[in-house]
Amino acid sequence: MNAEVRALDTRLCPECPPLPEGIEHRLRDRLHLDALRRGARDWRSRLTLGLALIGPGVLVMLGDNDAGGVITYAQTGATYGLGIFLPMMILLGIVAYVVQEMTVRLGAVTRRGHAELIWKRYGAFWGWFSLIDLVVANVLTLMTEFIGIRLGGQALGLSPWLTVPASLAFITYVLVFLRYWTWERISLFIAVFNLIFVPLALYSHPDWHAVTRAFVGQGWIVPGGFLSLTFLILISANIGTTIAPWQLFFQQSCVVDKGLLPRDIRAGRRDLLIGVIGMVLVAMALIVLAAKTLKGMPDAQDLNAGAVLAALRAKLGDGMMALFALGLMEAGFIASIVITASSAWAIGEAFDIDRSINAPPRRALGFYLPAMLGTALAAIVVMIPGLPLGFLNLSVQVIATVFMPAAMLFLLMLLNDRELMGEHVNSPRRNAVSIAIMAGLILCNGLYGIATLFPHTLGG
Numbered sequence: 083m084n085a086e087v088r089a090l091d092t093r094l095c096p097e098c099p100p101l102p103e104g105i106e107h108r109l110r111d112r113l114h115l116d117a118l119r120r121g122a123r124d125w126r127s128r129l130t131l132g133l134a135l136i137g138p139g140v141l142v143m144l145g146d147n148d149a150g151g152v153i154t155y156a157q158t159g160a161t162y163g164l165g166i167f168l169p170m171m172i173l174l175g176i177v178a179y180v181v182q183e184m185t186v187r188l189g190a191v192t193r194r195g196h197a198e199l200i201w202k203r204y205g206a207f208w209g210w211f212s213l214i215d216l217v218v219a220n221v222l223t224l225m226t227e228f229i230g231i232r233l234g235g236q237a238l239g240l241s242p243w244l245t246v247p248a249s250l251a252f253i254t255y256v257l258v259f260l261r262y263w264t265w266e267r268i269s270l271f272i273a274v275f276n277l278i279f280v281p282l283a284l285y286s287h288p289d290w291h292a293v294t295r296a297f298v299g300q301g302w303i304v305p306g307g308f309l310s311l312t313f314l315i316l317i318s319a320n321i322g323t324t325i326a327p328w329q330l331f332f333q334q335s336c337v338v339d340k341g342l343l344p345r346d347i348r349a350g351r352r353d354l355l356i357g358v359i360g361m362v363l364v365a366m367a368l369i370v371l372a373a374k375t376l377k378g379m380p381d382a383q384d385l386n387a388g389a390v391l392a393a394l395r396a397k398l399g400d401g402m403m404a405l406f407a408l409g410l411m412e413a414g415f416i417a418s419i420v421i422t423a424s425s426a427w428a429i430g431e432a433f434d435i436d437r438s439i440n441a442p443p444r445r446a447l448g449f450y451l452p453a454m455l456g457t458a459l460a461a462i463v464v465m466i467p468g469l470p471l472g473f474l475n476l477s478v479q480v481i482a483t484v485f486m487p488a489a490m491l492f493l494l495m496l497l498n499d500r501e502l503m504g505e506h507v508n509s510p511r512r513n514a515v516s517i518a519i520m521a522g523l524i525l526c527n528g529l530y531g532i533a534t535l536f537p538h539t540l541g542g
Contacts, residue, residue: 088274088462092526101286105534107474110450112219112341113325114134115131115134115135115341115346118130118131118134119131119345123411124378126473128489131349132349132352135340135342135346135349135350136270136353136356137266137270137336137340137353138186138332138333138336138337138340138342138350138353138354139186139333139350139351139352139353139354139355139356139357139358140270140273140356140360140418141266141269141270141273141332141336141357141416141420142182142329142332142333142336142354142357142420143178143232143354143357143358143360143361144183144274144276144321144357144360144361144364144416145273145416145417145419145420145421146178146271146324146326146329146361147276147323147360147364147365147413147417148223148226148227148230148323148413148414148416148417148421149226149227149229149230149231149234149363149387149410149411149413149414149417150223150227150229150230150417150478150479151323151324151365151413151479152230152279152368152387152409152410152413153226153230153366153386153387153390154316154319154320154479155320155323155365155369155372156368156371156372156376156390157316157319158316158319158320158369158372159368159369159371159372159376159377160372160373160377161312161316161479162304162305162313162316162374163292163301163373163377164292164293164295164296164369164370164373165296165302165303165304166240166287166296166302166304166540167316167369168182168293168296168298168369168370169297169367170460171320171365171366171369172311172322172362173360173540174320174321174324174325174362174365175324175358175359175361175362175365176290177213177321177324177325177519178324178325178329178358178361178404179268179354179355179358180512180515180516180519181325181329181330181490181493181516181519182325182329182330182333182354182358182495183351184493184508184516185329185330185333185493186333186334186337186342186347186350186351186354186513187332187335187347187497187503187506188493188496188497188502188503189333189334189336189337189342189523190255190337190342190343190344190346190347190350191344191347191502191503191504191506192502192503193338194338194431195334195335195338195396195427195428195431195437196210196329196330196331196334196335196428196431196492196493197209197212197213197216197331197335197427197429197431197432198431198432198434198437199427199502200212200492200496201431201432203446203495203496203499203502204492208492209432211430211488212327212488212489213428213432214287215322215485215488215489216327216328216331216424216425217425217428217429217456218423219326219327219328219481219482219485220328220421220424220425220456221456221457221459221460222460222478222481223326223328223417223421223478223482224418224421224422224456224457224461224464225460225474225478226414226474227413227414227415227417227418227421227460228246228249228386228414228418228460228461228464229414229464229469229474230387230410230411230413230414231245231246231249231357231410231411231414231415232246232464232465233386233387233388233391233407233410234387234391234407234408234409234410234414235404235407235411236388237388237391237395237404238404238407238408242361242465243465245411245462246286246290246461246465247461249414249418249461250458250461251378252415253415253418253419253422253457254457256268256269256419257419257422257423257426257439257450257453257454258450258454259443260439260442261439261440262339262340262439262469264440265423265439266336266340268315269416269419269420272412272416272419272536273416274414275408275409275412276360276364276409276412276413276416277360277363278405278408278409278412279364279367279368279371279406279409280363280364281303282367282371282372282405282406282409283366283367283371283374284367285398286374286375286397286398286402287374288370288371288373288374289374292373294369309529312368314526314529314530315530317526317530318479318480318483318484318526318527318530319479319480319483320479321483321486321523321526322478322479322480322481322483322486323479324361324365325481325482325486326482326486327482327485327486327489328420328421328424328425328486329424330489330490330493331409331424331427331428332421332423332424332427332509333354333419335423335424335427335428335431335437336423336427337350339427339438339439339440344506347506348504364378372390373396375393375397375398376390376393376394376397377420390406390430391403391406391407391410394406394527407501412491418457421457422453422454422456422457423439423455425452425453425457426439426449426450426452426453426454429448429452429453430448430449433448435448435449436448437449456532472503479532480530483523483526483527484527486523487520487523487524487527490516490519490520490523491520493516494508494513494516494517494520496515497512
């Protein structure tokens, strides 16, 4: 920040060279936020500041309700109905808040992105390890996003040769040619449409008595038992669609690029809480919708987006199916935008190049190009006919769960580095909760591995 302030001072000198365009945009955004902070004396100005600070938390959590997540929740509701998974979404929302709140503090205090801190604190080996994990997981996840875009468009009568390339072009445009503030506002506008699944669930006329029973612990029937392979797969997939490595990298870098400071941590937490509430509402709405319209379908755990759309058309009619298709496309769209940005930030931070969405493309090709190539690869793959869509979707969510403990370990070490964090270092209580989350992830991964390799060992 001091270097940027000195750069601003030179900007006031007519004889000095002009500021680089990316730094000028970032400084303008930060000065705008600073002016709002200084002017926040009544409720209107404080509301304006609060709205201006909204962004990273809402985007990371609504972006987390991606096309793969939509289908995972539908598979869950179709397989187990309104049982244990419905209240579990609240628990997973709390877990997501605990994990992502750490990235808010880390970004606001250090003014550095997640990848940059790993490389600088732990060296190139662990830097490469975390970066490769992230890029591989991101490309696989992006495949599920473009599958959602493709199938949602086909349900609306649109050719995949239109929807997929057009989506890729728009994702490229907003990331490469818009500056951070505009990119964030457009992304937020798209993300709001994630809530379309809530009225869809209400329209399906769910059994509210059964919903209530699920929240008081009744009706938690799990065919095959809690250690069955199907249950463990869906548990892992639901965790993977709630917390994933890309979210850590995205939100921390987003906080940095937006210009949040330690004084904004409380506002960042509010922003995150709004996003978590939206994520949980959408997840529960999708489970309720699937339990009402898809429960009892054969091989429900193998459902893909096409099968879900066909079943909704049969049960609710063309209009509701069309709304679901639009929601599916939106989910894939917003997730593709934020996941691509997470790749760009991580690669830029790892190689110490321009790493801001404010950077003009002519000066930051190394920042934009690798991320866009990964996204383009995912778009090309989903155009291959005959892909096992349901299997691919679940596999990607499970992979996110497998990668998450290692990502959380780096996060915890950074949050306990007093030299970095000062007074914002993790408390013992936060550490205990985070370690419990990590242990739960490792246990889930271990049981899933045992059930896969030795299906009769656990009695499933």
